[in-house]
Amino acid sequence: MKVHVGTNEEISKLIADEFIKQINTKPDSVLGLATGTSPLLVYSNLIKANKEGKVSFKNVTTFNLDEYIGLDGTHEQSYRYFMNVKLFDHIDIDKSKTHVLKGVDDYEDYAKKYDDLILKSGGIDLLILGIGSDGHIGFNEPGTPFDSLTHIADLAQSTIIDNSRLFNNVDEVPKKAATMGLKSIMNAKKIVLIATGKNKANAIKDLFLGEKNEKIPCSILRDHKDCTIYVDDDAYSLVKNK
Numbered sequence: 001m002k003v004h005v006g007t008n009e010e011i012s013k014l015i016a017d018e019f020i021k022q023i024n025t026k027p028d029s030v031l032g033l034a035t036g037t038s039p040l041l042v043y044s045n046l047i048k049a050n051k052e053g054k055v056s057f058k059n060v061t062t063f064n065l066d067e068y069i070g071l072d073g074t075h076e077q078s079y080r081y082f083m084n085v086k087l088f089d090h091i092d093i094d095k096s097k098t099h100v101l102k103g104v105d106d107y108e109d110y111a112k113k114y115d116d117l118i119l120k121s122g123g124i125d126l127l128i129l130g131i132g133s134d135g136h137i138g139f140n141e142p143g144t145p146f147d148s149l150t151h152i153a154d155l156a157q158s159t160i161i162d163n164s165r166l167f168n169n170v171d172e173v174p175k176k177a178a179t180m181g182l183k184s185i186m187n188a189k190k191i192v193l194i195a196t197g198k199n200k201a202n203a204i205k206d207l208f209l210g211e212k213n214e215k216i217p218c219s220i221l222r223d224h225k226d227c228t229i230y231v232d233d234d235a236y237s238l239v240k241n242k
């Protein structure tokens, strides 16, 4: 794994540049996308670059990592809604080529088909990840098998509490989610992970220094041949001061 340390502004710009380079090299790239606070500035940079004519998403296909079970795409906390509002509505992407796991209706069947759908599209060229404070990636909580494909997962209580900041109260947070599995994530050709803030410091410490096992889902990334971790000083503090 490579690592870049910088401010959120600096690392978000670097990651956006990676996406722009990827798409300009291969206009029909397949991108893996994440939700959450961490990638927001990356997406703003991409919107700006698109508006300035520096990159076009016309032929790009996207696959999102995860979605809450029980929320449909019009719910403000659904990840489909997030992606539309934070990125897709502002760029020249063909929305029919944007895939987000389903939270309602045939969500189980769709999750089962997801890895095949990714494979048929040619596989993910570049995937952006955030990280949970417990080391989860996507919604793969501690204990998820390293060989897992896309599946329906139970959320850890700590994740429900972390994510409740975006809901009216903790009881509104769904208890389950559809998520790409750890193997689905590892199948991406290139991975970038972004983490900022002190509440990610333990997870980033585990990522670099913890044992590599299923108790630490993100530790699998150490086996990826092209994975770069982008962190700010706070998120990296427990690694740097070791």
Ligand code: GLP
Binding pocket: 034, 035, 036, 037, 038, 039, 065, 066, 129, 130, 131, 132, 137, 138, 139, 159, 163
């Ligand atoms: C959620 C998502 C993850 C995300 C994580 C961190 O649980 N399932 O994909 O990486 O939260 O979110 P944030 O970037 O808001 O801290």
